[in-house]
Every structure is written in C-alpha cells, then in structure tokens.
Amino acid sequence: xxxxxxxxxxxxxxxxxxxxxxxxxxxxxxxxxxxxxxxxxxxxxxxxxxxxxxxxxxxxxxxxxxxxxxxxxxxxxxxxxxxxxxxxxxxxxxxxxxxxxxxxxxxxxxxxxxxxxxxxxxxxxxxxxxxxxxxxxxxxxxxxxxxxxxxxxxxxxxxxxxxxxxxxxxxxxxxxxxxxxxxxxxxxxxxxxxxxxxxxxxxxxxxxxxxxxxxxxxxxxxxxxxxxxxxxxxxxxxxxxxxxxxxxxxxxxxxxxxxxxxxxxxxxxxxxxxxxxxxxxxxxxxxxxxxxxxxxxxxxxxxxxxxxxxxxxxxxxxxxxxxxxxxxxxxxxxxxxxxxxxxxxxxxxxxxxxxxxxxxxxxxxxxxxxxxxxxxxxxxxxxxxxxxxxxxxxxxxxxxxxxxxxxxxxxxxxxxxxxxxxxxxxxxxxxxxxxxxxxxxxxxxxxxxxxxxxxxxxxxxxxxxxxxxxxxxxxxxxxxxxxxxxxxxxxxxxxxxxxxxxxxxxxxxxxxxxxxxxxxxx
Ligand SMILES: [Zn+2]
Numbered sequence: 137x138x139x140x141x142x143x144x145x146x147x148x149x150x151x152x153x154x155x156x157x158x159x160x161x162x163x164x165x166x167x168x169x170x171x172x173x174x175x176x177x178x179x180x181x182x183x184x185x186x187x188x189x190x191x192x193x194x195x196x197x198x199x200x201x202x203x204x205x206x207x208x209x210x211x212x213x214x215x216x217x218x219x220x221x222x223x224x225x226x227x228x229x230x231x232x233x234x235x236x237x238x239x240x241x242x243x244x245x246x247x248x249x250x251x252x253x254x255x256x257x258x259x260x261x262x263x264x265x266x267x268x269x270x271x272x273x274x275x276x277x278x279x280x281x282x283x284x285x286x287x288x289x290x291x292x293x294x295x296x297x298x299x300x301x302x303x304x305x306x307x308x309x310x311x312x313x314x315x316x317x318x319x320x321x322x323x324x325x326x327x328x329x330x331x332x333x334x335x336x337x338x339x340x341x342x343x344x345x346x347x348x349x350x351x352x353x354x355x356x357x358x359x360x361x362x363x364x365x366x367x368x369x370x371x372x373x374x375x376x377x378x379x380x381x382x383x384x385x386x387x388x389x390x391x392x393x394x395x396x397x398x399x400x401x402x403x404x405x406x407x408x409x410x411x412x413x414x415x416x417x418x419x420x421x422x423x424x425x426x427x428x429x430x431x432x433x434x435x436x437x438x439x440x441x442x443x444x445x446x447x448x449x450x451x452x453x454x455x456x457x458x459x460x461x462x463x464x465x466x467x468x469x470x471x472x473x474x475x476x477x478x479x480x481x482x483x484x485x486x487x488x489x490x491x492x493x494x495x496x497x498x499x500x501x502x503x504x505x506x507x508x509x510x511x512x513x514x515x516x517x518x519x520x521x522x523x524x525x526x527x528x529x530x531x532x533x534x535x536x537x538x539x540x541x542x543x544x545x546x547x548x549x550x551x552x553x554x555x556x557x558x559x560x561x562x563x564x565x566x567x568x569x570x571x572x573x574x575x576x577x578x579x580x581x582x583x584x585x586x587x588x589x590x591x592x593x594x595x596x597x598x599x600x601x602x603x604x605x606x607x608x609x610x611x612x613x614x615x616x617x618x619x620x621x622x623x624x625x626x627x628x629x630x631x632x633x634x635x636x637x638x639x640x641x642x643x644x645x646x647x648x649x650x651x652x653x654x655x656x657x658x
Contacts, residue, residue, distance in 0.1 A: 154178065156243035156250055158236040159257045159286070161277035162226040163442055165482070165489035166407055168277035169226060173233060175240030176218040186237075188221035189228050197231060200262045201238045208266035208313040213245045227442050227484060231261025232271045235289070238262060238312055239319070252319040257281040260291040266312040270294055273442075275410035278306060279403065289315060289325065297416050298328030300406050302399075347392045347421060348385075351562040359386050362542040362651060364566050367393040368573040369585035369630030372475075372497040372537060374460065374530075376653060377544030378507045383500035386544075387456040388424060390498060392563035393570050394453075396420035401452050404492065408444045408451055411491075423453030425495075429462035437470050437480045438491055447474050450495035460499040461529040468534050471497070475537050497538065501530065511546070539586055539623050541653040573633040585630045590622060597625040603645045610649045620655040624648045 156175050161168040184202065186194040205212045219237050221228055236258040242248045259277060260268040270293035281288035282303035290298060292308040307325035309315045317323045350360060359375065363386050366373040375383045397405060397420045405423060406416035427436060427446040438445030447455060447470075457463060474480050478494035503509035504523040508516040518526075535541075577584050581596050588596060599607070607624065610616045616624070625640075627648035632640045 154244060156240045156253065158240045158243070158253055160233055160236040160259060161257065161280060162228055163273045163276060163411060164226060164487065165442075165491050166276055166404070166411070167489065168280040169223075171226060171228070171233070172222050173236040173240050174220045174222065175237065175244045176216075176220070177213055177241075177244040178216045178218070180216045182214045183216045184219075185217070186219040186221070188224040189233075193229060197234055197237065200231065200234050200264060201241070203264040204234070204262040204266040204312050205238055205241060207264065208311065208316070210242065210312070210316060211245055211247060213241065217241065217244075225487060229442075230272060231269070232259050232274065232277075234262040235260040235268065235312070235315065239315065242316055242319070248316060248319040252321075255286050257284075257286050257288045258290075258315075259288070260294075260309075262312060268292065268309055268311055268315075272413040273411050274298075275300065275403075275407045275416060279407065282306060289318075290328070292331055295328045295331040297406065297410060299332030300403055300416065302329065304329065347424070347563075348388050349392065349563045350389050350566060351560050353382060353385050353389065353560060356382050356386065356544060358542060358650075359383075359544045360560075360566075362540055363390060364393065364570060365627065365630050365634065365651065366390065366496070366498070366540055367566070367570045368634050369539075369577070369626065370496055371539035371586045371627065371630065373499070373540040373542065374535065374538050374654070375498070375500045375542055375544055376503055377500075378502060378509075378511065378546045381544040381546050383544060384426075384456075384458060387426070387454070387458075387498045387500065389563060390454045390496070391422040391424045393567050394422050394496075395567075395571050395574065397422060397452060405452055408448050408491065412443050412449065423450055424456065425450040425453070426456040426458060429457070429459045429464075429467075431463075431467060433464075433467055433470055436467055437482065437493075439482050439484070442484065444491045445480065447471070447480055447493040447495060448491040451492045453495060455495040455497050457497070457499040460501045461526055465529075468530075472533055472537070475534075499530075499538065502526075503543075535654065536619065539627060540651045541655070542651055543653045569634055572636065573630065576633045576636070577630075585626050585633070588626055588629075593622050593625050597629045597640060599625065599628065599640050599645060600642070603628075603640065603642050606642055606645055607649070610645075614649065614655070616649065616652060616655045620652045624652060627651050 154177055158173040160171045160173055162171050184198050202212055239258050243250050243253055259274055261271045263269055268291035271291055274294055275297050278288055278298050278301050282301050282305050288306050290308055292310045295308045298306045304327050306328040308328050308331045309325050318325045367390060377383055402420050409416040425446050434440055436445045436447055438448055474493035479490045480493045481488060481490045504516055504518040505526050506516055506518050509523060628640045628644040631644035631647050
C-alpha cells in the first residue's frame with residue numbers, strides 16, 4: 137500500500153491510540169447539538185459495528201466508509217471496530233457522519249495523529265471511491281461549528297452554502313484523501329469562501345430576487361393601500377373579494393414592500409431552507425410561502441424527518457393562505473401558537489425542539505361559496521344560510537388575530553377603460569414610505585405596531601376628542617365590534633406613521649375603520 141511507510145513512521149513516534157473521538161453535529165430544529173463520534177479498535181475477529189444509529193443508516197454508512205478508505209489508498213484495519221455516536225437519542229439520519237467515522241478510523245489506526253482532531257469538526261457523506269458528496273441540512277451545523285471557534289471540514293460541494301456563514305474557519309475538501317493529507321499537515325485545505333467564489337455567485341440575479349412589482353397591478357387602489365398599511369405596521373391582512381379581484385397578485389407583492397433581511401436574518405432563513413434539503417441562496421428578499429388549502433398539519437408545522445414546515449419557511453417573510461375557509465380547522469388551529477410566540481414547537485425522540493416561525497399572515501377568501509356575492513350582474517346563487525355558514529368557518533380565534541380585513545371588488549370593464557394612463561406606483565416607491573414608517577415605530581416603541589400590547593396601545597395610540605367621537609359613531613352605527621377597537625387604534629397609528637405625523641388624526645381613524653370589513657359585516 138502506498139501509505140505504508142508514513143503509517144509505520146507515525147507508529148514509531150507514538151503508540152497506537154485505541155479510542156479516538158471526532159466531533160460533528162446533528163440537526164435539531166435550528167440548533168445543531170454536538171455529536172461525539174467515538175471509534176474503538178480492539179483485537180479479535182474482524183468486525184465493524186456501529187452503535188447509536190438506525191440499522192438502515194448503519195448498513196449503508198459502513199459500506200461507504202470501508203470502500204472510501206480502501207479506494208483512497210488508506211488502511212482499513214482488520215481488528216474489531218466499534219463506532220459509537222453519542223448522545224444516542226439525537227436524530228442521525230443521512231450520510232453526514234461518514235467523514236467523521238472515516239477520520240476516527242484513520243486516528244485509531246495511527247494513520248493520522250489524534251492531535252490533529254482537536255479543535256476540528258467534520259461533515260460529509262462519502263462515495264464508495266472516497267469523494268465527498270454534497271450533504272443536506274448542513275448549514276445550522278456550520279454556523280454552530282464556526283461559532284464554537286473550531287475548524288470545520290466539509291465537502292467542497294457544500295461550499296456555496298458555507299459562504300453564507302462567511303467564516304474563515306470553514307474549510308472544504310473534495311475527497312477523503314485530501315482530508316487525510318491535510319490532517320497530516322501536508323496540504324492546506326481552501327476556505328469555503330475562496331472555493332465558493334470560484335463556483336460563482338451564490339445568489340440569484342438581483343432582478344429575479346426582487347419579485348413581482350406593484351406597478352404591474354392596475355387599479356385596485358383600496359387593496360394596494362391596505363397592503364402598504366399592512367407592510368408598514370406588520371399587520372396581518374384578510375382580503376375578501378371575488379375571483380379575479382387580484383388578491384393573489386397583491387399578496388405576492390408584499391415581500392417587495394418590506395425592508396430586506398439583514399445578514400443574520402438571511403442566514404437564519406437560509407438555514408431553514410437547508411434543513412428542508414434545499415440548496416439555500418443568499419438572498420435578502422423576504423420569503424413568500426403559499427401552501428395549498430389541502431396542506432396537512434405536518435406540512436404546515438414541520439416535523440417528519442426534522443424538516444421545518446411551511447410556517448417556518450415563511451419565517452421573517454409572508455405566509456399567504458388563499459381560500460382561507462377551505463383550510464381544515466385543525467390546520468388553522470396550528471397557526472395560533474406561532475402567531476403569538478413566533479415559534480413552532482415539535483417533539484421527536486422524546487426531545488422537544490423548535491423552529492422559528494415569525495411570519496406575516498396574509499389570507500384571502502371569496503365573499504360567498506360561489507364567489508360572486510354582491511356581483512352587480514346578480515351572478516351569485518348562494519342562499520343567505522350558505523353565505524353565513526361559509527363565513528363562520530373562519531370566525532373565531534384566528535380571524536381575531538388578523539388586524540386588517542379589506543373588501544376588494546372585481547375590476548369592471550368600465551373601471552379598466554377609465555384607468556388613468558400613467559403607470560401605477562412602483563414597489564420601490566412604496567417600500568421607501570414603509571421603511572420610514574417602520575423606523576418611526578421602532579424608535580418610539582421598540583416594535584412594530586401590530587405587536588403592541590393593550591397597555592402599549594393606550595400609551596402610544598392616544599386619539600384626540602373628535603376622533604373619539606368618530607370612533608364612537610363607528611362602533612354604534614356601523615356595528616364595529618368592541619374587540620375591533622384596539623385593532624382600529626393600532627391601524628390608525630400606522631396610518632399616521634405613514635404620513636409622518638406624531639398625532640393620530642381623524643382621517644387616520646376613519647381610514648382604520650374601513651380596514652375592519654368583517655366587523656361591519658358581523
Ligand atoms: Zn355566491
């Protein structure tokens with residue numbers, strides 16, 4: 137064997153280590169707890185056993201590690217090898233532990249020095265010929281490893297996502313042989329950043345990232361204005377309107393009105409994408425997720441194979457639920473916890489873990505089962521009872537948590553013809569006003585208006601006497617519910633912030649009342 141000479145040289149300097157420990161990490165929510173990969177080599181009948189891993193994983197991993205070592209011109213020992221991954225109760229799916237196991241075998245057989253393993257972490261699935269393959273769900277582990285101040289060795293194929301961490305201690309290798317040479321001090325592995333740069337930019341072209349623009353939506357001024365207010369105060373919004381009113385068009389344009397993610401937020405979003413087995417991108421554009429109404433609870437909250445669900449993929453972005461009344465009741469139930477706390481809690485293997493899920497909820501529904509209630513051409517055939525039953529499906533705690541309810545009408549031909557010829561305002565122009573209003577809120581109260589508590593509403597959303605009179609009329613005459621009172625004040629605050637006014641005026645209160653359509657209907 138090619139390596140025989142230097143192996144025996146190493147052995148002469150130092151007696152064989154019979155147990156070696158290699159550090160790696162398992163995925164657990166967005167956390168990545170440390171896993172110790174212990175490799176024991178003892179005398180006796182040749183055997184290769186693994187403890188603390190599921191049987192199917194063990195079978196495949198053993199085969200890959202053995203073949204990779206041999207095909208890389210390294211020694212696979214003939215004694216009894218036992219690999220123990222601890223703690224035992226962490227999920228250890230996938231091939232990420234191939235490299236740490238192989239490195240442990242190199243150390244326990246004296247092919248590399250035990251000393252070389254200190255202050256290092258290892259990740260990566262091996263192919264039978266010793267190449268390091270792209271390994272899924274790595275990003276949270278890379279973040280934690282870099283944070284712990286260790287050198288992290290990972291597959292070159294994962295270099296692009298590693299560049300998101302932006303840390304010089306992340307090193308990439310193409311194959312096991314390279315890792316072995318690096319641990320022997322013969323070669324220096326390149327940093328992920330330098331390798332990632334060569335592989336091209338990690339993000340999509342800027343134009344593609346910006347998403348659809350508000351300038352493309354003709355008319356629908358009420359909807360656009362509601363969307364701007366929702367963006368400025370991070371208010372949840374329910375749009376009620378017939379098919380073709382542009383509900384989806386508007387919802388898709390909300391991320392483009394929101395401030396871009398900062399680097400830490402972008403890394404968090406990318407980590408959640410990584411845990412879904414996708415190749416994350418370094419975009420600062422906020423996520424937009426629109427699960428179908430047939431989505432299961434598991435698809436929404438995550439779980440299964442430790443994957444985040446739709447609610448977490450919408451973290452720091454927008455969750456759009458079209459056809460809200462069509463969602464199953466238990467699916468809508470699971471939205472309540474994250475809407476309050478911003479996290480989803482899950483349990484697996486008796487361990488509880490959480491995924492962040494702080495999203496802005498945008499929902500849409502038809503005014504009645506057929507969609508045409510209130511249609512001037514009288515197309516709606518629904519009975520009063522059918523309409524009531526349809527609307528009842530969304531009543532209760534979930535809708536209680538949505539600040540804005542806005543009614544949208546279908547665009548009539550007349551309206552389209554009369555449309556002013558000038559181009560509608562662009563997303564970028566609206567985003568400037570939104571950003572300014574958000575700055576004001578954060579300076580005044582350290583949070584956005586949607587998150588104000590009742591005590592804070594009293595403190596920050598005071599209204600003048602004539603506004604109170606107006607609000608009193610609205611409550612009695614329009615049938616505005618008492619529970620909507622606080623919501624109106626918060627919305628009025630956002631309207632005033634958008635105008636750059638420290639005072640909430642009558643017109644702000646009047647506008648806020650129009651954003652509580654369901655209160656009037658109920
Ligand atoms: Zn109808």
